[in-house]
Amino acid sequence: MKRFHCSCGSEIFFDNTKCINCGQDVGFDPATLRMFTLQEVKGGLVTEAGEADTRFRLCKHRAEEVLACNWLITEDDPHAECQSCRLTRVIPHQSIPKNVKRWRILEDAKRRMIYNLLNNRLTFETREEDPEKGLVFDFLEDRRSNPLVAEEHIYTGHSSGVITVNAAEADPEYRVAVREEMNERYRTNLGHFRHEIGHYYWMRLVQNTRWEPEFTTIFGNPYWDYDIALKNYYENGPRTDWQEYHISAYAGMHPLEDWAETWAHYLHMNDTLETAVSFNIIKLEFRRDNFRQIFAKWMELTVAMNALNRSVGKFDAYPFVIKHMVYRKLEFIRRVVMDARESSAPAVFSACGSSRSCD
Ligand SMILES: [Zn+2]
Ligand SMILES: [Zn+2]
Ligand SMILES: [Zn+2]
Numbered sequence: 001m002k003r004f005h006c007s008c009g010s011e012i013f014f015d016n017t018k019c020i021n022c023g024q025d026v027g028f029d030p031a032t033l034r035m036f037t038l039q040e041v042k043g044g045l046v047t048e049a050g051e052a053d054t055r056f057r058l059c060k061h062r063a064e065e066v067l068a069c070n071w072l073i074t075e076d077d078p079h080a081e082c083q084s085c086r087l088t089r090v091i092p093h094q095s096i097p098k099n100v101k102r103w104r105i106l107e108d109a110k111r112r113m114i115y116n117l118l119n120n121r122l123t124f125e126t127r128e129e130d131p132e133k134g135l136v137f138d139f140l141e142d143r144r145s146n147p148l149v150a151e152e153h154i155y156t157g158h159s160s161g162v163i164t165v166n167a168a169e170a171d172p173e174y175r176v177a178v179r180e181e182m183n184e185r186y187r188t189n190l191g192h193f194r195h196e197i198g199h200y201y202w203m204r205l206v207q208n209t210r211w212e213p214e215f216t217t218i219f220g221n222p223y224w225d226y227d228i229a230l231k232n233y234y235e236n237g238p239r240t241d242w243q244e245y246h247i248s249a250y251a252g253m254h255p256l257e258d259w260a261e262t263w264a265h266y267l268h269m270n271d272t273l274e275t276a277v278s279f280n281i282i283k284l285e286f287r288r289d290n291f292r293q294i295f296a297k298w299m300e301l302t303v304a305m306n307a308l309n310r311s312v313g314k315f316d317a318y319p320f321v322i323k324h325m326v327y328r329k330l331e332f333i334r335r336v337v338m339d340a341r342e343s344s345a346p347a348v349f350s351a352c353g354s355s356r357s358c359d
Helices: 097-119 172-181 189-206 212-219 226-236 255-278 291-311 324-343 347-352
Strands: 026-029 034-040 046-048 051-058 072-074 088-090 136-140 157-159 162-166
Touching (some): 026 072, 034 051, 097 189, 097 255, 157 189, 162 189, 189 255, 189 324, 212 324, 255 291
Parallel strands (some): 088 136
Antiparallel strands (some): 026 034, 034 046, 157 162
């Protein structure tokens, strides 16, 4: 993620609604990926301080303590919710105090994932725009976390644009327990969103496109029986040499899970590299450099990240080993993403100006 600054010069962060230094209200504009310092004006609109021609409304969920969403809505957009909040269709029952916190944790992670999409010019349609395959999020509970609901088991997953997340994933104790049980190295809410959106973009960018034959060569047949693969994975576990072929053990379950896991990893790399560039830790032109150069920088950065973590007594920030086959898969995803980027209309981003991420 890029770095943001208030008009007073202080650093502000992606989720901030106020500058800690000068106290001014700030908001994030998803169309330009910029953070604005806001001034109140009449008619429910706010403008960037000193720039009367930029007018926004605040997301409906900003005023509520619950979400404190800092995203802005352009003056001509009729929605009351921002581009991220409006994608959520079902939230966990708010009468239960724990669910209030869960909703916020999930929305925070989702907003960060949506930033990744916008930053890569990966377009999506809402359910309102496409009732059959538009993107929508349902945050649901099952009996394991709320005995009052009917569903026995809610699985986090994707189906034709609907991304379902088990709300209990927002609880650190639940995530750690599942991570241990599944023998995973990594389990984060942001990672879940990046994984599930990977399934959505497979459907949009790869399925029945010119990419599908190459996908099948690199990842395997996407039409293999999913239920049999799942049963086999849970009964027999991952193959012992999975690291030679996959980014994670779970990725070896089915070619579509391999794609989603590798896609999530690509967004993970993409965002972390952007952060490192914006803090002047490395020099890189993410859009222009070839993947070999990008990957070499990534390896250099992850060695440093792990060393820093060990110095403060923490586990490795990047516990992954990337073998040749995984590199090929990441490189394929980069080509798919760059191709989608080139074919998406850049008009909405024309206001980016000199912004580092919007080239
Ligand atoms: Zn300030
Ligand atoms: Zn919002
Ligand atoms: Zn999946």
